[in-house]
Every structure is written in structure tokens, then in C-alpha cells.
Amino acid sequence: MKLTSVFLSLLACAALQAQTAAPVKNVILFIGDGMSIPQRMVADEFSKRTRNQGLLINSLERQCYTTTRSANSFITDSAASGTAIACGEKTNNGRIGMDADGKKNLVSAAEFARDAGRKVGIVTSVTINHATPAAFYGHNTSRGNYYQLGLDLVASNFNYFGGGGIAKFDKKDDAKYQGSIYELAEKAGYVISKTAQTFDTIKPGMDKVLSFGNPDNALPYEIDVEGPHLRLADFTRQAIQQLENPNGFFLMVEGGKIDWMCHANDAATAIREVLAMDDAVRVAYEFYQKHPEDTLLIGTGDHETGGLTLGFAGTGYQSFIENLAAQTCSRDAMDRKFKPLKGKTFEDAMPIITEVSGLIFGQAKEHKVGDLLLTEVEEETLRKAFAKLQDTPDSKNPGRALTSAVLTLIDNKSAVAWTSGAHTALPVATTSIGARSIEFTNLFDNTDISRRIKQVLK
């Protein structure tokens, strides 16, 4: 075969492939808020060590890393990165579905899908008018305008909203108050379930649904809930049931509370949130397996939060991520458990500290790497934090000082560490599988994701 003819044949092949690149029927996009590569890696390793199974989202066959900077900052917020992923354009931190100047509305992949005849669903573990989900239906100069974003939700005509409920807002801040979002949604034809009790009243065939675990709040932290409860995976399953139809659908599912506990530098709780999202990915993957030629599954994050690192000065080349299994509640629950220790002795606090964190009191003379046994020096750190708790007024969350000291110890003894309570500029991982997923390799920037989704939906 001569080189020229090979070249011409390859050209013909490329043309043929473009021709045969049929629109993708179903697109399911997962976004871990604050879930960059360290968050995915630490949860993957924790899962391998404690339940012998890595993250599904990490093993999807296509992958790349995507940068996250916003129009006005090297370090993005969730509004700008949500807008970038949803709409494919950079905007300033704080803006939702609008350009950097705050003048032009942008078109999200969800709106694009709706206009192309697909059903559309939005699921999140935080409130449904929070920045990331709002970026798929909302248009506002400020992420804080929850009421106006609620109005955009009602006007979106999307078919399914699920997970956390509608964030409370301050009516006085908004001149254009037209009634509660729930009232307006009902008027617009939405069937509404506000709690777990009515979850099963949502039936296939209902065209427009709001289905929440909580009327005005996020879903609880996974680590804080015992026994059966409504999880992100349940809303994902319900969403797919509602959305599946001959014309296809677009579904965005956000694991939103990963970010919150990375802001809190609470590794164990953040890991459980990543695992909860991965369970939701498994639900979508089952659907993909039934419809592999019609379905595209994508998993990304919107930015890194906390400056999480998979190593720590005190532990060198060793890693003890499994230690985090000993922690039994979230930072917020810890605050609540420590608050009543005001007026009590440190000896009263010790069993509670052990219960929530797995840290063991024993005044070890020498530090043994990876051991949860506290040294004298570490116990002294906790005693100081306990003294601070005594001095903090109830209005100022007295438990927090002790909580922070406990979390730093448990995290560092597990060989993970943090450098910030805010976001950082680390790129995120974007993985995918299914129809035209090959077009989701070599994406360098988060804006590429929306552009490609629109491309494959056409």
C-alpha cells in the first residue's frame, strides 16, 4: 500500500467516523464539588483499604485533567466553575450562568439539551439552588440571590430536580418577591415531594418533579446517618426513572458536600461524601450498561478545596488512610457533641474524643508513626483546645476549637494534610465512558466539558 493511498484511506475513515458520530441520546454528568484529584485518590485508597474496592468514577475508561481558573481568578469559586462546566464560558467568581461582565446570559448544556428535545434532571446533595446546580438553569450576577435562582428553577421547565431542598433566603433582600418557590413550582405544574416520607409518591410518567430529602436544606452527611436513609444514589435512580424516554435525557448529579467538609479540613467526612457520590455513579453505570451505545457517563469535579495532600511531614513515605475509618461523625456533629463539655473536666471529654475520632489516650512517651495513640505532646494540644472551649461564648460555637484540634490530629496521623480553608487552583480529573466518550479525552479546561456535551447532543 502506497503512503498516499494510506493517507487518503485514513482521510476517508475520519470522514466516515464524523458522519457516523450520531448524537448521544443520554448524557449523565457527575460533578464532585471540591473534588479534585487528591479527593478522588484519598477516597479510592480508603475504599480499597476498608472495603477492598476502588472508586468506580476513577476507573471509567477515558480520562484527562482539566484546569479550573475563573475569568477573574486563578482560584475559582463554585459559581464560576459551575458556570464553566455548565455553559462552556469563563465567568467571574460569584456569577451564575452569566458572562464575566454580568450582562449576558449563557446557555447551559442542560438548557441546550432541553431545547434539543431531551428531558433534563438536576440532582444534588446540597440545596438545589446552590451554585453548582443553579449554574445549569440559573442566570444571576450573584450566587447569593437564592430566591431569584429559585425563580429560574421554576422557569427552567426541567423535568426533575432532586436531592437537597430549596435554600432559605431573606425575602427582604429581594424586591421582586412573588410567593414561595414551592407555590410557584406547583403553579408551574411541578409535582412536589419535600421529604423521604413522600419519596415513593413520585411515579414514572409525571412530567415535572421536585423530589427532596429535606424542604429547605442539604442532605445529611453520610457519616452522621445510621441506618437506611435517602441518599444521592436514590435520587439518581429516581431521576433516571423519571427521565428515561425515547428522545433521551441530560442529567447532572452533584456530590455537593465533599466541598463543605474539605473547607472544614475533615478528611473522613469528605471521603464518605465521595463514596456516596460514587454509589450514585454506580446507579448511572448500571443504566449505562443496559444502554451502552446510547449513553455517555462523565465524572468531574469543579475545583480542589482545602489544599488536601496525600502525605504529611510527620509520616514520611508511609500512609495510614485506613485510620480515618475510626472517625464516627462529621466536623459539625463533633462541634455539637463537644459543646456540652463546657463546665466539665478534660477527663469528661476524653471518652467523647475517643468515640468521635478513634484517638486513644495513653500518654505515649514516643510517637509511633500511624498509631492513633496520643503522645503527651498531642494530649497537651487537646487540653489547650479544651481550655479554649471553656472560654468561648455559646454564640461563637465553643466546640469548634476542640473539633479542629481533633481533626488535625486524626488527619495527620492518617498521613493526609491540608493547607487552606478555601479552594486551590489544582486541576480536576475528568473521566468518562460510553457513547462518544473518546471526545472527552484531552480536554484541558473545564469549559471544554460543556462544549463537548453540546457537541455530542447535537
Added chain:
Amino acid sequence: MKLTSVFLSLLACAALQAQTAAPVKNVILFIGDGMSIPQRMVADEFSKRTRNQGLLINSLERQCYTTTRSANSFITDSAASGTAIACGEKTNNGRIGMDADGKKNLVSAAEFARDAGRKVGIVTSVTINHATPAAFYGHNTSRGNYYQLGLDLVASNFNYFGGGGIAKFDKKDDAKYQGSIYELAEKAGYVISKTAQTFDTIKPGMDKVLSFGNPDNALPYEIDVEGPHLRLADFTRQAIQQLENPNGFFLMVEGGKIDWMCHANDAATAIREVLAMDDAVRVAYEFYQKHPEDTLLIGTGDHETGGLTLGFAGTGYQSFIENLAAQTCSRDAMDRKFKPLKGKTFEDAMPIITEVSGLIFGQAKEHKVGDLLLTEVEEETLRKAFAKLQDTPDSKNPGRALTSAVLTLIDNKSAVAWTSGAHTALPVATTSIGARSIEFTNLFDNTDISRRIKQVLK
């Protein structure tokens, strides 16, 4: 066109593409030691802000992220990751070109290339028998056996070794001493240049060459050298000149000192090392541009070092990476400059601190984010470190305490931070361009790199 015929045509296309996947003639692999995604990002951003140009290695058209764990540790060392990248097999930390049991020699991509008739070159900014370069020609249970690795170098029959010289070793530790590595290399037919003075005596047509900037040491830190000097880019250019031939070549170039200054948590120096490596990438890229159909260019790292994060608690969502331009020397040079301050006053130290770091004394009452002006509290930190310098014996590197305090301040004021003096488990970025680079997307693990290189060389 019916679906069946489309499918058959696509099958034919795939067969044709496999058929036309000719072996790649020239493969150039860059490895940044300790250069994970944060190191690439911080250098890219620094370069954009200070010279209006991002990193070439970050803009190569194909990319993925690759995990780095070793056979026996979530956190790899450079020997195990070098072996993984070179040979495509996991091994224990410390081993070079051998399996985890330390019993079986592995075959590196460089040896594979040599045996497939390609010329082979190895370039590094550290010593040539250090872990990463050694993984491409050496086979030893321990990276510390520099002499035996030197013997492997001589026996490799590779055509070009360049950059840092042969690391000193302790003869007493090695029973099988047969003479100096230089003597043995000369006997084996190598033409040798040990310093910059004789660099130009190396001429095309010489079949086997050792060309070093220093007989027994690494190249200097870029930040510490003023004026023209032999750089990684120069050795890369010389390597390509020596290696270019009708049968093609394999060249590995390591930016080895990125790692060293990440261990030191010295961001400015590490960044300059990344930029120096990127200048070497530009030399290879020029060659690629002349021979785009015959050349594959790959850029990766072996692991993350230091737990570097692109954000810091004190700077929130802002970033001041350009501040690092004010630092004028490496951690090691700082140590040397601070040492003579023993017996002097803090007032003597102040101008020297400003000279090396850009930190400005002025007892600012309030901290202004991103400002290099020191607050009272920050000055107090430096005064304490200065006091420690006075108390440290000369044998214990008295300058180090003050150096560390200065580096922490300049890094954090630039909104970068570190969590470790060791490596971490963060994956690295692997980018590529050129012949069959499409096969270098979706590589999940560092072992995939060697396997694919061997595949495309066949």
C-alpha cells in the same frame, strides 16, 4: 448508509489504522522528578505572570494523569517510580530496574530501544547514576549502590549520557571495585567530557559519549547561576545531535532537581528548575517540528514531592505566585549566605534576608494579603529563627533555621504551601505530541508509559 455497512467500514478503518501504525522512529521522554500537577501548574502560572508565556510541556496536545504507587507503598520513591516508567513494572521503593523481590532484572524502554536498533541517550540535571536515570540502564536491589549502577552504565552500551556527572560512592561499601567508572567507560569506548570547558569537543559521529557539566555532581540550581552556563537544554540539544540517525533513537531527559527543592519546600527554586526543563522540552519540540511524523515527545513526572498546594489558608481565593520572582537564590545558597551571620546582630541579617527573598522589613501593623512587607509577628518569627542560628553549631548547618523561616514566609505570601518534606501519592500529568501520541491518552498508571513506548518502538 445502513448501520451494518457503517459498522463494517469502521472495522475496516480500525484494521487499516492498526496496519498503518508504523513503529515510531524517535522517542523523547521527559521526566520531571517530583514534578506532579501542582509543580507544573505553579511554574506555568509563574511563567505566565512574569514572562507572559506558559509551559510548553503543559500544552502538548495529548494528556492524561497517571498514578504512581509502588509495589510496596502508596507513596513511591524515585527508584520505584523510575523503574515503573522505564520498565513498565511495579517494584518496591529503593529498587532499580528489578522486580519487587529484587531477584529478576527488568527490561527498560531504553534497553528495548537499543535492542531494536535505536541509538539511546540519557540526560539529567542530577548525577547520571541517580535513581531516575539509572532506572533506564541499571539493575540493582538498592538505588544507593552508585558504583554498581555506574558499572551498569558502562555495560549499557548506550550512546549518550549527559548532564550531571557520576555520583561519588564509597569504595569500601563495594567489594567488586574494578576501577573508576570513568576509566572503565573509557576502556569501553566512551568519549568523555567532564566539564563545560570540553563540551564542544563532543562531535557528531562519536558513537558513545559521556558529556557532563560537572565530573561528580549535579548541574547547579538555575536560580543560583548568573550568566551563560551549561543547562539541561544544552545537553538535550547535544544528545539529539549525537543520536539522530536513520534508525532512530530513544532519549530520556530528567529534570532531576525539581524534586530536591520540593523536598526543601523552596517553591521559587523548584519553579526555575521546571522552567529549565521546559526549555529543554522546547529543544526537543523544535526537533519534533522538523520530523513530526517520525517523532514522539512525552512529558511526565515520577511523583509529587512536598505536598505542594496552589493556595494557602492566609491568602484565601487570591494568588500571588509572581511574588516568588523576588527570591534570588536557592535554599542551599541561602544556608550559605546566612551562616556567616553567626555572632552578628539581627540588624545585620535584615538586608541579606531582603536580598535573598524580597521580604521587606517595616513592622507593618496589619497584614496585607499578598504584600511582601513583613508584619511585626512575621518579623518576630524571623528573629526567633535568627536566635536559633546563633545556637546551632557550625557542623549542623546553622543557616538552615533562618532559611526555613524565610522560605515559609515567601511561599505563603505567594499563596503556595507545603505539607511534607517527603513525597506524596498525588498522580502526575503525562502529556505528549507526535507520532502515535494518541496511544498516550487514557494511561492510568505510570507502568503504562513504558509499555506503550515499547509498543510504538516495535
